Amino acid sequence: MASDEELMLSAAGGDMEAFGELVLRHQDRAWRTAYHYVGNRADAEELAQEAFLRVLDAAASYRPSARFTTYLYRVVANLCLDHRRKKRPDRQGDLSHRASSLPSADAQMEAREREETVRRALDKLPDRQRMAVVLRYYEELPLREIAATMDATPKAVERLLARARECLAAELGTWAEG
Amino acid sequence: MLCADVQDKLDGYLGGDLEPETRGAIEAHVRGCSICAQALNQAGRVRAVLRQCIPPPVPQGFYERVMARAHERRRLEPVWLTASQRGRRVPVIWRAAVAAGLIVGLAIGALMATDLRQQAVQETLLAVEVGEPDATSVYGLDYFASAPTGSLVGAFVSLVSFEETGERR
Numbered sequence: 001m002a003s004d005e006e007l008m009l010s011a012a013g014g015d016m017e018a019f020g021e022l023v024l025r026h027q028d029r030a031w032r033t034a035y036h037y038v039g040n041r042a043d044a045e046e047l048a049q050e051a052f053l054r055v056l057d058a059a060a061s062y063r064p065s066a067r068f069t070t071y072l073y074r075v076v077a078n079l080c081l082d083h084r085r086k087k088r089p090d091r092q093g094d095l096s097h098r099a100s101s102l103p104s105a106d107a108q109m110e111a112r113e114r115e116e117t118v119r120r121a122l123d124k125l126p127d128r129q130r131m132a133v134v135l136r137y138y139e140e141l142p143l144r145e146i147a148a149t150m151d152a153t154p155k156a157v158e159r160l161l162a163r164a165r166e167c168l169a170a171e172l173g174t175w176a177e178g
Numbered sequence: 179m180l181c182a183d184v185q186d187k188l189d190g191y192l193g194g195d196l197e198p199e200t201r202g203a204i205e206a207h208v209r210g211c212s213i214c215a216q217a218l219n220q221a222g223r224v225r226a227v228l229r230q231c232i233p234p235p236v237p238q239g240f241y242e243r244v245m246a247r248a249h250e251r252r253r254l255e256p257v258w259l260t261a262s263q264r265g266r267r268v269p270v271i272w273r274a275a276v277a278a279g280l281i282v283g284l285a286i287g288a289l290m291a292t293d294l295r296q297q298a299v300q301e302t303l304l305a306v307e308v309g310e311p312d313a314t315s316v317y318g319l320d321y322f323a324s325a326p327t328g329s330l331v332g333a334f335v336s337l338v339s340f341e342e343t344g345e346r347r
Contacts, residue, residue: 016249023244027236035233045237052244053251115231136189137228143195161189168224176223 004068012059019059023052026069029139030076036134037080039119047083051076066148073135073149081127114175121171129164132157179207184214188221 002010002018004025010018030051035044054075055062062071122130128150135146147154169176184207190196191204208215 014252016245016252019248020241020245023241027240027244031236031240032233036231041234041237045240045243048236048240049244049247053247056248056251111230114227118228118231133228136193137225138233140193142193143190155186158186158190162186165189165221165224168228169220172224172227175227176220 005064008055008059008062008064008068011056012062019052019056022055022068026072027052029069030072033073033076033134033139034080036122036138037131038083039122043083047076047079051079054079067145070145070148073139073141073145074151077131077135077149081131084127084130117172117175121168124171125164125167128152129160129167132160133164133168136161179203181207181211181214184208184211185217188218189225191218192221192225 002021004022007018007022011022027048030048031044034047034051035041038044038047051072055072122133125133131150132146135141135149136143141149143154143157146152147157150157152160184204187196187200187204191201196204208218
């Protein structure tokens with residue numbers, strides 16, 4: 001099975017099947033990252049699609065100096081950060097898959113209330129803290145990879161997460177008190 | 179370790195990112211510091227609450243829509259664009275704007291040069307028509323009229339005057 005880097009080199013030469021294979025392999029992570037960051041399906045899909053198109057556009061100049069996933073996360077992160085600067089995030093109306101699949105109405109109501117609280121808390125975070133949280137808590141990237149994705153040092157990422165955690169704890173209130 | 183350093187590293191600790199030595203130092207600190215112990219518990223709860231929000235799956239048809247847009251982008255690219263150039267291409271509108279700017283600039287430059295040349299010719303013809311008695315005045319050499327005798331300038335003035343009037347100055 002070809003590596004991501006080999007597929008990128010093939011895509012640079014015009015091999016659209018190779019590009020398609022990259023999309024299939026990594027569409028989940030692009031989608032998840034965008035969704036957790038912007039909070040609604042429409043914008044998340046647009047961002048995730050655009051990320052892959054940007055990857056295709058830049059394929060000829062791609063150099064495998066880092067893992068492809070780090071490169072893709074960086075493209076997605078930059079698009080999300082630009083999106084937030086241009087447009088206020090709209091988190092209305094989107095509920096998580098998990099909440100809607102719970103068996104009882106009470107459980108669903110509790111889950112929805114928790115998710116609304118989490119969304120409001122994430123919305124209040126500064127852009128880079130929010131992205132660090134998404135990459136850490138939802139994508140479970142190691143600190144070094146988050147640093148490479150966000151063009152920061154690992155120490156700076158630690159600080160971003162620490163500040164974000166304080167804000168989130170304050171906003172989540174009883175949900176985070178256990 | 180200081181409390182600030184410990185609390186900065188709690189996410190790394192919970193995620194298993196830290197070196198064993200650093201983990202050990204944090205654990206030792208937390209055992210003796212109630213504030214950092216509380217911060218560690220809180221960090222764990224925040225993490226747990228956030229991770230309960232699971233996104234919906236990738237929308238159906240996402241792959242097909244991406245590929246359709248990708249093929250459309252490739253289709254609209256100039257056929258002469260090589261693979262190596264594709265990745266560094268400048269948007270078409272930018273290239274068109276630069277080309278238009280160059281053409282306009284060259285046209286303006288050509289018009290200005292033509293205009294200046296015509297102006298210079300007209301001035302010369304006017305001077306000849308007026309019939310300046312002193313040939314040197316056509317070339318604005320009046321200030322050489324008092325050139326010292328035997329000087330190079332004087333010789334030049336004499337030469338020009340001789341050709342015009344047949345008389346030496």
